[in-house]
Amino acid sequence: MQSLKDKLLKAGLVSEADAKRAEAEKKTPPLKPERAPERREARPARRDEDSRIPKLAPMAGSKEANRQLARQQQQTDRAIREKVQAAEVPVEPGATVFYFVTRKNKLRRLELSEAQAAKLQAGELAVVERPDPDKIEHALVPPAVAEELLTLSEKAVRFMNKQGAAVGFLSDEEIHQRATEADVPDKSAPAAAQSAEPAGTFITIKRAPKP
Numbered sequence: 001m002q003s004l005k006d007k008l009l010k011a012g013l014v015s016e017a018d019a020k021r022a023e024a025e026k027k028t029p030p031l032k033p034e035r036a037p038e039r040r041e042a043r044p045a046r047r048d049e050d051s052r053i054p055k056l057a058p059m060a061g062s063k064e065a066n067r068q069l070a071r072q073q074q075q076t077d078r079a080i081r082e083k084v085q086a087a088e089v090p091v092e093p094g095a096t097v098f099y100f101v102t103r104k105n106k107l108r109r110l111e112l113s114e115a116q117a118a119k120l121q122a123g124e125l126a127v128v129e130r131p132d133p134d135k136i137e138h139a140l141v142p143p144a145v146a147e148e149l150l151t152l153s154e155k156a157v158r159f160m161n162k163q164g165a166a167v168g169f170l171s172d173e174e175i176h177q178r179a180t181e182a183d184v185p186d187k188s189a190p191a192a193a194q195s196a197e198p199a200g201t202f203i204t205i206k207r208a209p210k211p
Contacts, residue, residue, distance in 0.1 A: 077131040080149055080156050084130040089140040092116045099175055099182060100127045100138070100159040100168055107181040108138070116140070123161035127168070 058064035094113035098120055102108055110127070112120075119125040126146035130137040138158065141149075149156040159168035 076152055080129065080152055081131055083145060083148060084128060084139050084141060087141045087145040088130070089116075089125060089142070091140060098127075099170065099179075101170065102138075102158065103129070103136075103155045107175075107178040109182040110138075110140075120159065121161060123163075126160035127158045129156045129158065 058068065091110065092113035092115065093111055094116070096112050096114050096117040098110045098112050098117050100108055100110070116125065120127070120140075123143055125140050126143050127138055128141050128146050128149055130139045143160060143162060146157045146160045147162075157167050160166065161169075
């Protein structure tokens with residue numbers, strides 16, 4: 001039995017090429033219609049993405065700003081205390097009185113041996129603060145340590161004789177005018193500085209000459 005294709009070819013209604021093309025179209029699967037792209041809703045930012053967003057600094061005078069300043073001061077005090085404790089030179093009690101000024105502009109004294117007082121005058125020792133948790137003490141340290149403390153706090157060093165960068169020098173007149181201030185025991189000064197002033201000489205801390 002002849003197929004429809006053979007009948008059409010024999011009758012001359014289609015050509016051999018048309019028949020092959022029609023046969024090929026039957027075997028080719030129809031194209032699927034293109035799907036429209038899906039719309040995705042914006043998802044909320046994840047926590048790790050939120051952490052990359054810079055936070056604004058607290059306003060000056062606010063509670064948060066004050067808390068930050070307090071934390072920074074505690075860290076600075078701890079760093080100073082650790083440096084001083086590691087390098088502190090024990091006070092040698094003696095009859096030589098050495099005056100220095102605290103950060104509150106109060107005159108205080110150390111009763112030292114003549115040798116230690118001479119080292120202070122020569123710049124071989126320095127008077128610095130040691131901020132303990134409940135009060136501020138004062139201590140003697142080598143000048144190299146005092147210079148390290150200056151990078152942490154300009155007020156941490158109370159006396160240092162260094163050429164071109166002297167700290168805490170007073171004139172003889174200022175010492176004599178304010179000597180009574182040093183007669184009051186100071187809880188922030190070492191125990192050696194709280195006893196009554198002994199008979200003997202005292203060293204005045206003179207101002208460094210102006211360049």
